[in-house]
Amino acid sequence: MDAKQNLFFVPILLFFLCFSTTCHFSFGADSISAYRSLSGDRTIVxxxxxxxxxxxxxxKLSKYYIGMWFKKVSAQTVVWVANREKPVTDKYSSELKLVDGNLVLYEKGTEIWSTDTKLKSSSVxxxxLDEGNxxxxxxxxxxxxxxxxDYPTDTWFPGGYLSYDKRTNRTQIPTSWKNSxxxxxxxxxxxxxPIGHQFLIRWNRSRQIWTSGAWNGQIFTNVPEIASGSIFNFTYISNNHGDYLTYFFANSSAYIISRSVMDxxxxxxxxxxLPDQQKWSLFWSEPNTQCQVNAYCGAYGVCNDIFxxxxxxxPGFKSRFEKSWTSGDYSGGCQRYMELESGNAYTTGRKADIFQIHSHMKWPDNPQAFSAVNAERCKSNCLSNISCTAYAYYEKACFTWNGDLFNMQQLSVDDSNGRVIYIRIHSSGSSKNNKGIIYGVVGGSIAILSVLLLIAFRRHKSGIATVIERAAEGTMVAFGYKDLQTATKNFSEMLGKxxxxxxxxxxxxxxxxxxVKKLEGVSQGEKQxxxxxxxxxxxxxxxLVHLRGFCSQGNKKLLVYEYASNGSLDSHLFNPKKDESILPWTRRYEIALGTARGLVYLHENCRDCIIHCDIKPENILLDSFMCPKVADFGLAKLVGRNFSRVLTTMRGTRGYLAxxxxxxxxxxxxxxxxSFGMMLFEFVSGRRNSEQTRDGKVNFFPAIxxxxxxxxxxxxxxxxxxLNQVxxxxxxxxxxxxxxxxxxxxxxxxxTMSQIVQILEGVVDVDMPPDPRGLQVFIDNEDDIVFFTDKASSSNLHIQSDPAWASSFVEEQYTNKKTQGSKIQECESD
Structure with a gap:
């Protein structure tokens, strides 16, 4: 066979090989016409x-759906499903095609799903589209x-929209999957x-479980982060035609694979x-905690969103659907081991039901309250009513619950919202449960012993450390110290100090x-x-950097954060290793704005005002999108209210202290x-504010x-x-x-930081500032000028024109000063 014959037969051979193996076909096109259809492994891109x-x-389902997913994401992530209510059993006997202007899915000739456009045209x-539409x-x-x-599943894309059309009374409603x-x-x-100009999460299409708060023209009042994020811009429009909510990339030239999901x-x-880590990164979520989601744990389930x-x-209950429960779907809730019996115990001769006490609980929904002489009278009232499933006695009032109990939450012992509640179970339900517990303890002990022996054997053979249980999405994990020691290779690769x-x-x-951050000087107890x-x-x-978990073993206190692949801001501002690391001005401006937005959230939108106390480029991290994330927020509270040790340590980054x-x-x-203002000067200059020249002089950039x-x-x-003045x-x-x-x-x-955000966003103008008195010494080049007044001693402090000496003097004055108690004022957000 000559070369020409080989060239002829090779394509034919490859064609038949495809049918002898499992091949994935794509049209190499983005469309389905009247002459093309999808079946089996065929796709369009x-x-x-x-x-x-x-x-x-x-x-693990054995059913098939027509759906859309990200092509460039390694883990298949489905974003839209056509036939989510009617799957097909065989994709090879099913076909998606155009019929009389309709896009229709058939299985063995039976219509499963259709766009129902009724256009009756062969030219459709x-x-x-590349936008996911x-x-x-x-x-x-x-x-x-x-x-x-117009028919979303659970996902909402940049450029997509949520809307309510007043003319047609039609809405776009992303609806969660049943489970993962x-x-x-x-x-x-x-x-x-449309009435409240907001968007809501509803449970079972009825009960509202969360609201964004009203749109005020710039943000949703309850979700400042989605209107003030550095990657996306949100827009809400309300007019005679309806209400319309959409979002876009803030930088129109950038493309980030992103999705918003009704989970x-x-x-x-x-x-x-995150392409470098090949995983999805959570930007934000609402409600903030899982236990705020209505009926998340189902009937008689107790939620704990910390661990x-x-x-x-x-106790006395078991999961109603064990398979779903173990897979993380808790909506089925729990049921009693032994159901309650109707009829009065005194007349039927059966044992009376018993009540189990539960402390530090958030009460279930919808209690009925009435006055009662004492707790015993409250208990009797509940016991006499077969539909009463729980009672509580608090401040001379009796609270009872009828029917299933929803939205219970286990609170910490220090939480003032914790209450005592008595849950009703069958008189023999506890003994049956105890019998199960005995079997469980014996079987569990054997299993644990086997696991320990296996771990010991593996460690002996290969030195593998204890496996760290992967955190459930959105929850925090209590890590063991040895686990983190193994994960960090005995803390061998330091990222910063x-x-x-x-x-x-x-x-x-x-x-x-x-x-992993190893905290120093933490004196708090375990519970605190x-x-x-x-x-x-x-x-x-x-x-803000996301906290994944922590470790607290004796005096070993560690925090586990998400990893920011582009490191800290200082490495890009002051020590760029190559041209690509030099931040262009547009990027610096975006980072400044994003950092300001993070601080607004800490100052104004948390339950308690959180003061960072250590804003500097080293504490601004950049993720793979170069999105700024403020790190170390809240650590001032963790190390205690006496900041003298921290500030003494901050000598290496002097120049940011108010x-x-x-x-x-x-x-x-x-x-x-x-501190933010001092850092802004460094965004402009690309160098430290205080810098010594070769001839020994010191340039103080804020003064310049x-x-x-x-x-x-x-x-x-x-x-x-x-930047070459660009x-x-x-x-x-x-x-x-x-x-x-x-x-x-x-x-x-x-x-305020919120005013700064408005200025940087261009919403308001900024007036000419007065000469900062602290810089006047450098601007006027005087030898001796008042820098500020020491309120404690009521005497004027004088600072020489050498900025390096000034910074040292300021820190020395603080170190020598003996202040008592806390210097932080806690403030409540509006």
Whole structure:
């Protein structure tokens, strides 16, 4: 056979080989026409390769669906399902095709699903767009007659929308999957509320379990992070036609694989794909805690959103659907081992039901209250009513519950909201349960012993450390010290060191990369530490580093954070290793804005105002999208209210401390504003504020910038030389003006972080700032000038014109000063 014959037969051979093996066919096109259809493994792919459409089988189910998924994501992530209520059993005997202008799914000739467009046209074509939208277009007019965005499953894309059309009374309602493996409609929906100009999460299409709060023209009042995130811009429009909510990438030139999901666990979540780590990263979620989701643990389930598992059955109860329960679907709830019997115990002769006491609980929903002489009378009242399932006696009032109990939560012993409740069970239910417990203890002991022997054997053979249980999404994990020691290879790779401790890189057994901070000087007890951690762990914002877990064993206190692949901001500002590491001005501006938004959330949107106390470039981390994330927030609370040790350690990063640290005044959120302002100057210059030249002189950049701002020079001449004066003059001017306002000696003159965000967003203008008194010494080049007044001694402090000496003097004054008690003022958000 000659070469020409080989060239002829090779394609034919490959063709037949495809049918002898399992091959995946794609049309190499983004559309289905009247002459093409989808069946078996055939798919279509959007023109830019972002999305793919075809048959898929979720999880372990044996049924198939027509769906859309991300083409460029390694783990198949389905974002839209056509026939979610009617799956097919065989994808090879099923076909998706166009019939008389309709896109129809057939299985063995039977219609399963249809777009029901009723166009009756042969020129219609189905096109899969790169935005994740499947559309039907009339070829003759090229108009869109149907689109999948109008019929969302559980996912909402950038550019997509939630809407309510007043003319047709029609809404787009993303509905959760039934569970992680079943795309059938679940219990939770995301809906527009045109009356309140907000969006809601509803349970079972009836009960509202969460609201975004009203749109005020810039943000939703309860979700500032989604309107103030540095990656997306949200827009809400309300007019005579209806209400319309959408979001887009803030940087139109960037494309990030992202999705917003109405999750089957009742939370709306926004994810971004991390290509370097090959996993989804959670940007934000609402409600913040899982236990806030209505009926998440089902009837008689008790929720605990700090530790795994999230849901447990009460003693005397067992999971109603064991298979679903073990897979993480708790909605089925729990049931008694022995059901209650009707009839009065005194007349039937059976033993009376008993009540089990449960302390530190959040009560179930819908109690009935009435006055009672004592707890015994309250108990008798419940016992006499067969439908009464629980009672509580509190402050001379009796509370009873009839029917199933929902939304119970186990609280910590220090939580003042914890109450005592008595749950009713059958008189023999406890003994049966105890018998089961005995069997369970014996069997469990044997199993545990076997596991321990196996672990010991494996450690002996290969030195494998204890496997770290992977955190359930959205929950915190209590790690063992040895686990983190293994994950970090005995803390061998240090990422950085700060006033609160050192940070090390680690890797969990599931290949998740983490950052582990070893805290120094933590004097809190176990319970207090865990309570503080639970508070910080529940704080989620796109511009705040996410806390994954912690370790607390004796004096060993460690925090486990998400890993930011692009490191800290200082490495990009001050020590760029290559040209690609140099941050362009547009990126610096975005990072400044994102950092400000994160601080707004800490100062104004948390239950308690959280003052960072250590804002500096080292504590601003950058993820794979170069999105800024404020790190170490809340650590000031963890190490205690005496900051002298921390500030003494901060000598290496001097120059960010507000004057009130030295003057003895109360420390408020305005101390963070001062530090932020000093950091803004470094965004402009690309170097430390205080820098010594080769001839021994010291340049203090804030003084130089203030001098230029007052009209004594060209603003671009003070820009980082690496930028080659490529920057927006108005933006550079605004940042320098904001920075000068931030570092005013009088904290009442400084703006709030929310005002700073409005300025950087261009919503409001910034006026010419007064000369900062602390910089006047450098601007006027005087030898001796008042820097600030020491309120404690009522004497004026004088600082020489050497900025390095000034910084040392300030720190020395603080170190020598003996202040008593806390300097932080706790503040409640509005």
């Amino acid at each position: 959007s023109s830019g390769g972002n999305f793919e459409l075809g048959f898929f089988k979720p999880g 074509v189905a096109v899969l 499947l559309v039907l277009r009339n070829g003759s007019s090229n108009t869109t007659v149907w689109q999948s965005w 493996e079943d795309p059938a409609p679940g219990l939770y929906t995301l809906e527009i509320d 089957y666990n009742g939370q709306i979540k926004q994810f971004g794909w 795994s598992p999230l849901c447990n059955c009460l 700060g006033g609160f401790g050192s940070v090390y890189k680690g890797t969990l057994p599931d290949s998740t990369v983490i950052a 530490f865990r309570n503080e951690i639970s508070t910080i762990g529940n704080i989620q914002h796109i511009n 004057p009130e640290w030295i003057s003895g005044g109360a420390i408020t959120a305005k101390a963070d504003v001062y 910038a203030a001098n230029v701002i007052m009209g004594r020079g060209d603003i671009l001449t003070i820009l980082d030389p690496n 920057a927006d003059v108005e933006e550079v001017t605004n940042i320098c003006r904001v920075a000068c306002w931030c570092i005013q000696e009088n904290e009442h003159v400084r703006p």
